[in-house]
Amino acid sequence: MIDLRFDRVSKRYLIPHEAENHGSSHPWMRKLRSLWRTPREFWAVREVSFEVKRGEALGIIGHNGAGKSTILKLLASITAPSAGEITINGRAAALIEVGSGFHPELTGRENVYLSGSILGMPRNEIGQKIESIIDFAEIREFIDIPVKRYSSGMYVRLGFAIAAHLEPEILLLDEVLAVGDMAFQRKCLDRVRALRQAGRTIVFISHDLNAVEALCDRVLLMQRGEVIADGPPGEVIGQYKALSTKGTTSPFSGIGPVREWRDLDVRGDRVVRLRRVRVCGEDGATMSAVDIRHPVGIEIT
Amino acid sequence: MPPDTSIVYTPRSEASQSIRVIRPASLSLTDLAGHVQSLTRHAGLIYTLSEHRIRVRYKQSMLGVTWAIVQPVALMAMYTMIFSFVAHIQTNGIPYPIFVFTGLVPWTYFSTALTAGTSALVSHSNLITKVYFPREILPLTYVIVGLFDFLIASSLLAGLILISRVPVNANILYVLPVIAIMTMFVIAMVLILSATQVRFRDVGLGMPLLLQIWMFATPIVYPLSAVAKLPRPLGWLYRVNPMVGMIENFRRTVLQGMAPDFAILCAPMVVTTVLLPVAYLYFKRVESTAADVI
Numbered sequence: 104m105i106d107l108r109f110d111r112v113s114k115r116y117l118i119p120h121e122a123e124n125h126g127s128s129h130p131w132m133r134k135l136r137s138l139w140r141t142p143r144e145f146w147a148v149r150e151v152s153f154e155v156k157r158g159e160a161l162g163i164i165g166h167n168g169a170g171k172s173t174i175l176k177l178l179a180s181i182t183a184p185s186a187g188e189i190t191i192n193g194r195a196a197a198l199i200e201v202g203s204g205f206h207p208e209l210t211g212r213e214n215v216y217l218s219g220s221i222l223g224m225p226r227n228e229i230g231q232k233i234e235s236i237i238d239f240a241e242i243r244e245f246i247d248i249p250v251k252r253y254s255s256g257m258y259v260r261l262g263f264a265i266a267a268h269l270e271p272e273i274l275l276l277d278e279v280l281a282v283g284d285m286a287f288q289r290k291c292l293d294r295v296r297a298l299r300q301a302g303r304t305i306v307f308i309s310h311d312l313n314a315v316e317a318l319c320d321r322v323l324l325m326q327r328g329e330v331i332a333d334g335p336p337g338e339v340i341g342q343y344k345a346l347s348t349k350g351t352t353s354p355f356s357g358i359g360p361v362r363e364w365r366d367l368d369v370r371g372d373r374v375v376r377l378r379r380v381r382v383c384g385e386d387g388a389t390m391s392a393v394d395i396r397h398p399v400g401i402e403i404t
Numbered sequence: 405m406p407p408d409t410s411i412v413y414t415p416r417s418e419a420s421q422s423i424r425v426i427r428p429a430s431l432s433l434t435d436l437a438g439h440v441q442s443l444t445r446h447a448g449l450i451y452t453l454s455e456h457r458i459r460v461r462y463k464q465s466m467l468g469v470t471w472a473i474v475q476p477v478a479l480m481a482m483y484t485m486i487f488s489f490v491a492h493i494q495t496n497g498i499p500y501p502i503f504v505f506t507g508l509v510p511w512t513y514f515s516t517a518l519t520a521g522t523s524a525l526v527s528h529s530n531l532i533t534k535v536y537f538p539r540e541i542l543p544l545t546y547v548i549v550g551l552f553d554f555l556i557a558s559s560l561l562a563g564l565i566l567i568s569r570v571p572v573n574a575n576i577l578y579v580l581p582v583i584a585i586m587t588m589f590v591i592a593m594v595l596i597l598s599a600t601q602v603r604f605r606d607v608g609l610g611m612p613l614l615l616q617i618w619m620f621a622t623p624i625v626y627p628l629s630a631v632a633k634l635p636r637p638l639g640w641l642y643r644v645n646p647m648v649g650m651i652e653n654f655r656r657t658v659l660q661g662m663a664p665d666f667a668i669l670c671a672p673m674v675v676t677t678v679l680l681p682v683a684y685l686y687f688k689r690v691e692s693t694a695a696d697v698i
Contacts, residue, residue, distance in 0.1 A: 116696055176695065180426060180536040183692030189426040199534045206456065208463045213456070220452040221535055 105192065106273055106304040107155040107178065112187030114173050114328075117142040147173040149328040150187070157192075160305040162319035162336065164312065164343050169325040171308045175199065175277050178306060193272030193304070196223055202262030207251035211242060211261055214250050218265050232268045240264035260287065267294045273304045292318070312340050344391075361389055379404040429692035436681060439688055443538050450541050454548040461549075472553035473560050475516075476508040483508075483625050493626050498659055502564055506655045507624035509557045510583070514590055514647065515615045517550030521594030523608050526601050529698045539691045540684070543594040547587065554583075561658075571661055578657040578664045585669075586650045589676045595683040599690035602698050622647040623655075628668075646672035 119142045148170045155161045163171045176182045177189060179197030204221035205214045215236055219229040237246050240260040242253075250258060276295065295318060299305055309315050315322060315336060322339040324332035326346070332339045363379045381402045384390045390399070462468040480501055487493045488500040495503040521543040525532060528542055565572060601607040622645060623631065634642055642648060649668040656662045 177426070181533065182695045183429045184426065185428055187428075191424045191426070193422060197535065203534045204531055206460060208460050209456065213459070216452055217456050220449045221531065221537060223537070226448045226452065 104157045105154050105190075106157045106159075107192070107306070108188075108190040109151050109153050109174075109177075110188045110190070111150045111152050112148060112177060112184045112189055113146060113150055114148040114170075114177060114182070115185040116145045116147055118145055119143075146328050148177070148184075151328070151330055152187075153323060153330060153333065155304055155306065157304055158299075158302040159321060160299050160307060160319045162315040162322040163306065163308045163325060164310070164315060164322060164340065165325035166347075168327075170328040171325055172199075172277060173328075174325075175275050175306065175308055178275050191273065194223070195273040195275060196266075196269045196271035197275040197277070198266050199275075199277045201259050201266065205250055205258070205262065208249055210249055211237075211246040211253070214261070215265055218262070219268075222265065222269055223271075224265075224269060236261075236264045236268050239267060256284070256287075263287075263291055267291075270298075271303065273306070274298055275306045277308045278310065312343070316340055377403070429689055433681070433685070435688070436684065439538070439540075439684065443540065446538055446541060449537055450544060450548070453541060454545040454552075457545055457549045458552060469556060472556040476505060476512045476557050477560070479508050479512075480505045487625055493630065495627055496629075496660075498570070499568060502568055502570065502659065503627075503655075504625055505561060505564060506659050507622075507651050509554065509561050510586060510651055510654050511619060511622065511624050511647075512557065513550050513554035514586060515619070516553065517547045517590045518593055518597070519611055519615065520549070521546040521590070522597040522601055522611055524594065525598045525694060526605070526608065526698065532698055533695045539694060540595060540687055543598045544591065547591055547594060550590070551587065565658070570659055572658075573661040575657050575661050575663050579654055582650055582653050582657065582664065582669075585672055585676055588680055589646055589650070589672060592676060592679040592683040595687040596679075599687045599694070602690060602694050618645070618647065621645055623652050628652045643668070644671060646675045 151170075151174065153161075163174060165171050173182075175197060176199075177184055178191070178195065179199070181197070181199075202218070204218045206217060209217060212233070215233055216226070216229055220226065224232075237243050240257070240263070242257050242261060245253065245257060250261070253261070274295070292314065295305065295307075299318070305318070307315065307318055319336050321334065322332075322336045323330050324339045324343050324346075332342050361379065361381045379402075381404075382390055383400045383402055385398050385400075387400075462471070465471060467474065483504045484501045487504070493500065524542040524546055525539060531542075532539065597607050597611075621642065628648070631639075631642060649665075649670070649672045653664040653669055657664055
């Protein structure tokens with residue numbers, strides 16, 4: 104069963120001409136003129152088609168501005184497509200920001216009702232879940248004071264606790280897991296995993312490739328508004344990494360994890376001669392990507 | 405942090421289906437029913453948001469709910485001063501303070517709902533770019549809050565009427581349809597203005613001036629009979645103003661115990677019936693790209 108379908112969906116943004124300074128004309132005239140001029144077009148998503156099966160976890164990766172977030176906004180109905188058709192089967196909830204709809208003057212408890220309703224939870228359901236939400240956020244002592252007095256951590260925890268209780272059939276996540284401390288991030292990931300195990304459909308957008316790899320069954324790679332790869336996480340993430348290193352203009356471009364010199368053009372003298380430089384991991388194997396959480400070695404021969 | 409097992413997600417049943425198709429925005433009358441239907445599904449959100457607005461407004465104020473009557477009462481005092489001492493206005497034997505207050509109560513409802521509702525989308529840009537719900541809920545809640553304030557001010561009006569022994573009869577029930585038309589009219593107005601303000605902030609900036617002119621173009625501080633002899637183009641313009649028929653009939657039924665004057669109620673009824681669906685469709689049209697430009 105297909106839960107989400109994108110059928111040749113495009114999204115165009117219109118960028119209005121700024122009132123340019125044409126020498127002598129009056130600012131009002133410039134404003135008026137900019138109203139008539141046809142605005143510049145920017146296609147954030149071009150003819151994208153894909154399907155997500157029920158219970159599947161789809162990751163979308165790509166550089167900034169590749170159109171990932173636009174896809175999520177289209178799925179969440181925040182903005183309408185310019186062409187094409189999106190079919191959604193089920194109750195979808197988008198989590199683009201934690202604490203959406205919080206009002207600073209209201210207490211934590213009132214905000215649970217407010218934010219919960221905005222995110223689409225029926226009122227009686229919030230009533231049933233409120234105790235569990237407070238426990239999950241670990242802010243029982245502060246639940247009846249205005250959230251403007253909350254620390255940012257408490258704010259985020261409450262926001263996510265509400266989201267974790269949404270029980271959507273389709274969950275859309277945009278980089279929201281990148282908030283809070285490590286322990287809380289792990290807790291959030293656990294929740295997403297639990298939803299997955301319950302057979303919910305998930306669309307996950309992130310720059311955290313490890314999280315994408317751990318969470319998703321399938322990954323889309325986007326570039327300039329188009330899907331350029333679609334497949335199992337390992338494969339697509341590999342392509343993305345290749346794309347990232349190719350495109351850079353740093354002085355190290357084109358240099359892999361190993362560099363060897365043949366005898367003739369070698370640097371050094373008769374006493375010391377540089378033959379090989381290599382980046383390796385703990386186990387001594389050559390590594391093309393460095394994970395900052397593990398020790399890294401540089402071997403010079 | 406201990407691993408928690410507080411939430412257990414129930415597996416999703418294979419059978420559940422609720423298919424929704426999103427297409428590029430279109431403008432058609434047939435969509436209207438669908439919009440209304442999806443709005444009714446969000447009744448809970450309308451309730452919660454309106455309640456929240458009322459709560460927030462009074463949360464950090466000393467006078468609390470009394471603020472709902474401060475504005476019409478202060479204006480009543482001011483206009484009474486001007487129009488019964490400085491300039492004399494004939495009000496057919498009704499004490500001027502009550503006369504003007506009866507006009508100010510519905511007008512305050514209209515003007516506060518319009519002002520707040522117009523900036524409803526712009527002032528919630530953070531929500532609009534992050535969460536989806538039918539956007540018309542935002543301006544609607546301001547109309548509901550205005551209606552709430554109107555009820556409070558009306559109870560004061562009722563008290564004044566009792567104290568000053570203005571005779572009241574069954575015709576007073578006609579205020580209900582009058583207020584209903586007015587509510588529909590203000591909803592249509594806030595839908596149009598709030599949507600337009602997404603692109604042109606001028607709407608919000610011009611609002612105070614517009615309301616001031618509009619107020620004096622409506623029989624609030626003077627009776628309708630005072631403008632019977634307006635010169636031609638002005639008199640015609642005056643009658644097109646839908647607020648004339650509503651305010652005048654509100655006063656007629658409440659203070660004079662007469663049935664409404666349907667001749668002048670025609671303009672607001674026609675305007676509202678035509679404007680409301682058009683306004684809603686226009687709003688929905690703007691809504692589809694509001695998140696991109698707001």
